[in-house]
Amino acid sequence: MKKNQILTVAITLLLAFVLAGCSPDDPSHPTTLRAPQGEEVFGKYVALGNSLTAGYQDAGLVGFTSFGMPTGQYYSYPRLIAGQLGLDNSIGNSEFSEPYIAWPGVGSSTPDSPANAAGVMYFDTDTGGLNWENTPLVSVPSLLLAATVPTPYHNLGVPGARLWEVLNTSDSASSYGAPYGSPNPFFDFINRATFFGNTETEAVVSDLTGQPKTITYQTASMARQAIAKGPSLATVWIGNNDVLGGALGGNPVVGDNPLLGENITTTGTFQAQYSEMMQLLAGGMVQSTGWAPLILAANIPSITSIPYFIDETTFLAAVGAPAWPAGYAEDDVELFTFPVLSWAATANPLTDAVPSNYTLTGDEVTTVAGAVGGYNQIIAGVAASVTASGYAQVEVVDMNALMAEISGGTSAYGPTAAVNFMLLLPQFEGDIVAAAAATLFSLDGVHPNNKGYGVVANEFLTVLNDILDTSVPLVNVGALSWDPTYGTGIQTKTTVDKVHLSPEAAARMGAIFR
Amino acid sequence: MRRNMTFVLLVLGLAMVLPQLAAAAGFSIYEAGSRATAMGCAFTATADDGSAMFYNPAGISFLSGSNLDVNIFGIAPKIKFSEATDLSGGTATGETKSKTYISPGTYYTTHLTNDTAFGVGVYAPFGLGVKWQDPETWIGRQVSYDVQIQTIYVTPALSFAMCDEVLAVAVGLDVAVQKLELHRNTLHPTLGINALDTEISGTSEPDITPSMGVMFRPNDKLSFGLMYHMAKTMNYENKDATLANVIAPGQDGYAWSSQLLAGLGGSDQTISSQFKLPSIKSAAVSYRFSEKLRGEVDYVYFGWDHFDELRLDFTNDDLDQAIEFNYEDAWQLRCGVEYDWKPDQIKLMAGYVYDTTPQPLAAVSPLLPDSDRQDYSLGFAYKSGNYDVTVSYMAVIGDERTNIENGNRANPDPAYPVGTYSSVANILGVGFGYHF
Numbered sequence: 001m002k003k004n005q006i007l008t009v010a011i012t013l014l015l016a017f018v019l020a021g022c023s024p025d026d027p028s029h030p031t032t033l034r035a036p037q038g039e040e041v042f043g044k045y046v047a048l049g050n051s052l053t054a055g056y057q058d059a060g061l062v063g064f065t066s067f068g069m070p071t072g073q074y075y076s077y078p079r080l081i082a083g084q085l086g087l088d089n090s091i092g093n094s095e096f097s098e099p100y101i102a103w104p105g106v107g108s109s110t111p112d113s114p115a116n117a118a119g120v121m122y123f124d125t126d127t128g129g130l131n132w133e134n135t136p137l138v139s140v141p142s143l144l145l146a147a148t149v150p151t152p153y154h155n156l157g158v159p160g161a162r163l164w165e166v167l168n169t170s171d172s173a174s175s176y177g178a179p180y181g182s183p184n185p186f187f188d189f190i191n192r193a194t195f196f197g198n199t200e201t202e203a204v205v206s207d208l209t210g211q212p213k214t215i216t217y218q219t220a221s222m223a224r225q226a227i228a229k230g231p232s233l234a235t236v237w238i239g240n241n242d243v244l245g246g247a248l249g250g251n252p253v254v255g256d257n258p259l260l261g262e263n264i265t266t267t268g269t270f271q272a273q274y275s276e277m278m279q280l281l282a283g284g285m286v287q288s289t290g291w292a293p294l295i296l297a298a299n300i301p302s303i304t305s306i307p308y309f310i311d312e313t314t315f316l317a318a319v320g321a322p323a324w325p326a327g328y329a330e331d332d333v334e335l336f337t338f339p340v341l342s343w344a345a346t347a348n349p350l351t352d353a354v355p356s357n358y359t360l361t362g363d364e365v366t367t368v369a370g371a372v373g374g375y376n377q378i379i380a381g382v383a384a385s386v387t388a389s390g391y392a393q394v395e396v397v398d399m400n401a402l403m404a405e406i407s408g409g410t411s412a413y414g415p416t417a418a419v420n421f422m423l424l425l426p427q428f429e430g431d432i433v434a435a436a437a438a439t440l441f442s443l444d445g446v447h448p449n450n451k452g453y454g455v456v457a458n459e460f461l462t463v464l465n466d467i468l469d470t471s472v473p474l475v476n477v478g479a480l481s482w483d484p485t486y487g488t489g490i491q492t493k494t495t496v497d498k499v500h501l502s503p504e505a506a507a508r509m510g511a512i513f514r
Numbered sequence: 515m516r517r518n519m520t521f522v523l524l525v526l527g528l529a530m531v532l533p534q535l536a537a538a539a540g541f542s543i544y545e546a547g548s549r550a551t552a553m554g555c556a557f558t559a560t561a562d563d564g565s566a567m568f569y570n571p572a573g574i575s576f577l578s579g580s581n582l583d584v585n586i587f588g589i590a591p592k593i594k595f596s597e598a599t600d601l602s603g604g605t606a607t608g609e610t611k612s613k614t615y616i617s618p619g620t621y622y623t624t625h626l627t628n629d630t631a632f633g634v635g636v637y638a639p640f641g642l643g644v645k646w647q648d649p650e651t652w653i654g655r656q657v658s659y660d661v662q663i664q665t666i667y668v669t670p671a672l673s674f675a676m677c678d679e680v681l682a683v684a685v686g687l688d689v690a691v692q693k694l695e696l697h698r699n700t701l702h703p704t705l706g707i708n709a710l711d712t713e714i715s716g717t718s719e720p721d722i723t724p725s726m727g728v729m730f731r732p733n734d735k736l737s738f739g740l741m742y743h744m745a746k747t748m749n750y751e752n753k754d755a756t757l758a759n760v761i762a763p764g765q766d767g768y769a770w771s772s773q774l775l776a777g778l779g780g781s782d783q784t785i786s787s788q789f790k791l792p793s794i795k796s797a798a799v800s801y802r803f804s805e806k807l808r809g810e811v812d813y814v815y816f817g818w819d820h821f822d823e824l825r826l827d828f829t830n831d832d833l834d835q836a837i838e839f840n841y842e843d844a845w846q847l848r849c850g851v852e853y854d855w856k857p858d859q860i861k862l863m864a865g866y867v868y869d870t871t872p873q874p875l876a877a878v879s880p881l882l883p884d885s886d887r888q889d890y891s892l893g894f895a896y897k898s899g900n901y902d903v904t905v906s907y908m909a910v911i912g913d914e915r916t917n918i919e920n921g922n923r924a925n926p927d928p929a930y931p932v933g934t935y936s937s938v939a940n941i942l943g944v945g946f947g948y949h950f
Contacts, residue, residue: 022909024594026607027916027934033600034921043926150774151703196704197767219704219766228703230928290600290923290932 035291035393036232038468042085045096046154046226047078048166048281049237049298052456053157054190055079055098057442057449058484059508060120060132061159061186062105063091063098063145067487072105072120073098075450078155078235080457080475085233092146098155099190100145104133106189111507117185118508121443123421123432125489129500130422130443132508144189152225153190160184161222162241163265163273167280170198170220180258193220205283208275208385215280223277227284232291234281235460237298237399239379242270243371247303248446248510250337250357252367264367267374274375275382282392294467295394296460297383299376301403303368304360307420308445308509309335318423318499319344328354335360338420338445341499342506357510376400397463399456406440406455413440413455413477420445421484422499430494436484444509449482540792540818540841540872541642541663541882544848545908546619546635548585548945552893552906553850554865556810558798559739560852561729563947564621567635567686569796570741571671572727574623574631575682582948585619591910591939593644593883597653598918598932606653606931608880611645618666619945631673631682639743640665640692640791644882649697650708654880656929660697661881665690665748665791669725684727692718692748692789696881699760702767709771711760714785714826716753721746737800739812745793745820755783755828779830786827792841792872793817806857812848818872819843837881844872850891858897863906865891871915875924878917883935885915893943904945912937 036043047053054061055076063073073079082089082096089096104119116134124131135143146153158165161184162176169175170193172183188194198220207213217223226234246252246263255262256269265273278295285293303309315336316323326349333354340358347354360368383394402411409415416424417440424435440452448456454477461472483490547565550557557565561573564583592612597604623633642663646652649659671686693716700710723744730738758781761771775781798812818841825836850865867889878884893906916934917924923932 022911022938022940023592024912024936024938025914026594027596027914027936029596029599029604030916030918030934031599032916032918032921033598033923033932036922040922148773148777150770150777194769195773196702196770197765199705199766224704228706286600289928290598290604 033290038470041232041294041468042087042472044229044231045078045082045085045087045233045235046229046231047157047235048222048226049157049235050161050241051157051159051447052240053078053155053235053237054159054186055155055157055453056159057444057447058120058122059444060105060107060118061101062103062120063100064103065483065487066103069483069487071450071483071486073100073155075453075480076155076157077453077457077460078157080454081235081460082154084457084461084472084475093149093151096154097146097149097151099153101189102143102145104135106135106140106143107132108508108511110134111504111511120486121505121508122486122488123443123484125432125485125494127500128494128496129502130505147192147195152196152228154229156190156222156226158184158190158222159186160241161186161238163239163270163277166222166238166277167215167217168221170218174218177258191220191222191225196220203280203284205279206389206391207279208382208389210389213279215276217280223280223284226281227288230288231285231293232289233294233296234285235296235298235397236278236281238277239270239274239300239375240303243300243368243375244303244446247360247368248308248337250359252360252364254367254371264371267371267378270375271378274378275385278382278386278392278394282386282389282394286391292390292392295392296397296463297379297394298397298399298460299379300372301399302407303372304335304365305403305407305418306446307418307423307439307441308338309360310338310423311335314423315340315344320498321349324354325349326351326353328359329356330359330361332362333359334362334365337510339501339506339510342501342503345501372400393467395463395467397460399459402455402459414438422501425494425496426498430496432485432490432494436482436490442482443484446509451477451480451482454480540816540821540844540884541640542792542794542816543589543617543639543641544814544846545587545589545617545941545943546585546637546639547583548587548619548893548904548906548943549863549895551587551908551941551943552863552865552891552904553810553852554848554867554889554891554908556798556812556848556850556865558741558796558812559729559737559800559810560808561727561739564623564633564635565619565637566727567621567623567633567669567671568619568637568639568667570727570729570739570798571633571669571684571686571725572673572682572729572739574633574671574684575629575673575675575679576729576731577623577631580624580950581622583619583621583945585943585945587617587619587941587943588614589617589939589941590614591643591937593935593937595654595883595931595935596933598916604933606933608652608654609647611647613643613645615641615643617641629675631675632671633673634668634670636666636668638664638666639794642882644880646880649699652880653931655699655708656701657879658696658698658881660695662695663692663789665692671725671727673727680731682729686725688723688725688743688746690721690746690748690791694718694750694787694789702761702770705767707767708760709767710775711758712755713758714753714755716750716785718748718750718789721748735802739796739798739800741794741796743794745817746791748789748791750785750787750789752784752786755785757781757783778833783833784829787825789824790820790822792820806854807851809851810849812846814846814848816844816846816872821872839877840874841872841877842874844870846870860897861895863891863893863895865889865908867891875915875917875919878915878924878935879930883915883937885912885935885937887912900949902947902949904943904947906941906943906945908941908943910939910941
């Protein structure tokens with residue numbers, strides 16, 4: 001063979017190899033990911049909910065007192081849980097971020113000036129009543145300490161949020177009350193739709209029977225922001241406001257049309273909305289992480305057990321009368337709302353009947369209880385169905401049972417754990433520290449105080465430990481304290497013979513969720 | 515004429531300093547000479563052409579006269595990815611662009627005295643080129659959609675023959691510069707659209723470290739070789755980083771991306787970094803089985819443990835990050851044979867390599883999804899007078915690798931796609947030698 005031939009053969013062989021050039025096989029899609037187990041679940045946690053999740057108390061949302069002492073949001077149950085799970089929950093863009101608001105906080109608008117946002121209420125030792133600072137609405141943005149955190153907050157609790165709003169609301173204009181003249185500005189602060197942008201979108205998820213289902217939702221909604229965090233653990237406590245507003249106003253009516261005065265979501269609507277929400281959360285979280293998340297769904301505590309509602313004996317004792325001779329506008333009155341004490345202070349017992357907006361009749365209590373009971377059945381049913389679908393493990397946290405225990409006076413937190421501080425103060429002869437320590441609720445009578453949120457956190461943690469067989473330490477509730485004076489006079493003793501509730505303070509208590 | 519030729523070839527060689535990529539585990543490119551490549555780069559005990567400047571500079575003591583070797587490699591890698599399905603029903607796939615990267619290997623050797631040889635080489639032992647198709651939608655674009663690393667070594671060395679020329683010891687200096695370019699995308703957190711496109715690029719400061727080689731040829735049949743290139747740390751000071759807002763004004767999400775960009779200090783940033791390169795050690799033995807057949811086995815050890823992280827220190831500390839690599843030391847077994855088909859005219863070569871990955875599963879990423887590899891090579895050399903030409907081919911076949919560990923994401927960062935990567939690289943090398 002001549003060398004040229006040899007060369008030709010060799011080059012041809014080489015070229016053949018190169019042209020044939022090996023190429024990689026298309027790898028097959030692996031399927032071996034498994035859901036995190038035990039403590040692995042603690043890696044990323046988000047919380048969805050309403051004011052209870054936000055850490056709202058004393059009729060407002062605030063993270064720090066005027067003296068820089070942490071309170072409110074800092075003691076929200078999700079933040080306490082995150083701390084117990086070992087997550088960095090420091091202020092800022094940490095492993096558990098919150099929409100912190102500076103002093104004096106943001107609550108409902110003052111009844112006499114819609115141009116102002118009222119801060120948290122505090123016990124004013126000078127007057128023996130409740131007081132607060134106002135912030136002009138234009139200055140409110142300067143109170144939002146975490147407005148530029150570049151990712152959604154881990155605590156997505158929006159005060160006032162209703163179930164429907166978890167998927168469908170991105171800002172105040174799209175909030176449930178907006179068409180009825182009551183937009184909820186907390187969505188602007190917490191969902192930050194103008195910051196993130198918002199668009200309506202669709203997701204195809206598995207419905208409760210395993211069939212594909214298209215769900216429409218907003219990208220700046222609470223649900224989408226929670227999903228975007230890619231959590232392995234989520235807590236959801238929503239639905240309270242679907243019944244609470246009607247109860248607080250003293251005239252609860254079941255129905256879905258606020259224009260007709262209907263203020264308690266029907267169980268049919270609640271069923272549809274709750275299952276859609278849970279399907280979207282489960283499906284979305286699976287898509288963002290690749291595994292089924294653990295979702296702890298708290299149910300709705302008995303609304304009428306909160307300190308905002310008082311029975312006749314308590315009402316009469318507080319006003320210092322053996323009876324209310326003028327009677328009540330409705331028959332069969334079972335409970336009074338706390339603001340009645342403000343009304344009674346100036347009313348004439350001999351001529352003024354107690355108006356219906358300050359009372360719940362037996363039928364009304366039954367209506368409210370029926371709604372709560374119906375919602376809780378739905379929450380349990382959806383939790384079981386979604387768990388059965390395999391797209392999430394949804395476990396119910398029984399806040400209803402916890403509330404029953406606390407309001408029944410049999411809990412470890414004492415017989416007065418569900419009694420308003422304002423009522424306790426005369427009992428404790430003006431000893432502010434002692435009265436504050438005797439209750440788990442804040443001044444507004446609806447929301448827990450710092451200590452109460454510790455109890456709520458422990459209820460979640462107990463369920464979590466039970467499910468995962470972990471031993472996350474519980475929050476040391478005894479070490480949490482609540483200062484109703486917000487640093488202005490906790491150590492003082494005051495002379496309080498009865499409850500001093502101004503009409504403005506009473507109006508704020510009743511306006512929390514409307 | 516001779517001088518002109520030398521000049522032309524040197525210029526040609528330097529002009530070949532073009533993008534390269536990983537052809538051995540990690541981002542090492544062990545293909546420094548075409549003939550060596552045909553033998554699976556089992557060459558430390560042979561080292562009888564210019565590529566000795568990399569494989570074992572002591573080899574130049576055994577070369578006669580002066581030699582100029584110019585090698586050009588075309589390296590065509592292909593990586594494919596399939597996302598884990600699981601509950602999410604993930605169907606994402608990805609594939610790198612079909613692209614041929616050029617890698618150089620240019621060497622000059624001569625004798626200064628009877629016992630002292632001198633050589634200089636320009637080659638690229640570390641490089642990376644992973645450019646994914648469809649960068650706008652590639653599932654791993656938050657980590658990288660295009661990365662290129664080029665490292666050029668210029669190694670001058672002196673080799674001293676001793677003990678009646680059965681032993682040679684060489685010392686050299688590895689003078690290196692590196693060019694790095696990385697493209698990635700930051701996604702909008704709730705809309706999921708591309709938001710900030712980040713480009714980091716720069717050329718490192720030169721870094722100088724020693725290298726050495728030993729060759730021992732006790733008889734005509736047997737040869738032993740040792741090679742060492744020290745680990746390096748390439749320093750980047752105040753290089754360019756550009757953050758581009760790819761969400762248009764008026765488009766949903768623009769407020770977020772523009773506020774984020776403004777908060778970070780705007781588009782034009784500077785960055786400092788350190789990029790660590792491993793040490794390379796090789797111990798080899800070559801044996802002549804017959805008049806025509808010779809074989810070599812090399813054990814190569816890479817000190818990849820040095821490559822722990824890539825720190826990206828921006829002028830704005832909020833942007834600082836460390837890409838974790840946490841490589842572990844890794845070894846390779848390289849075997850090659852050479853057959854003198856037509857003595858002094860045609861040689862045929864073949865080789866096999868087993869190459870272990872230094873990359874822990876958590877670092878398997880769109881930047882470089884590495885795996886254990888097996889290489890198969892062959893080639894031939896043709897010699898005529900003072901000239902020779904060598905053609906080589908190597909197939910680098912990576913094991914499939916799935917970044918799932920005990921059912922968990924090996925890297926908990928959700929930006930890292932979870933799934934299986936497969937990779938193959940085809941390498942064609944051509945070498946020209948001129949001996950005078």
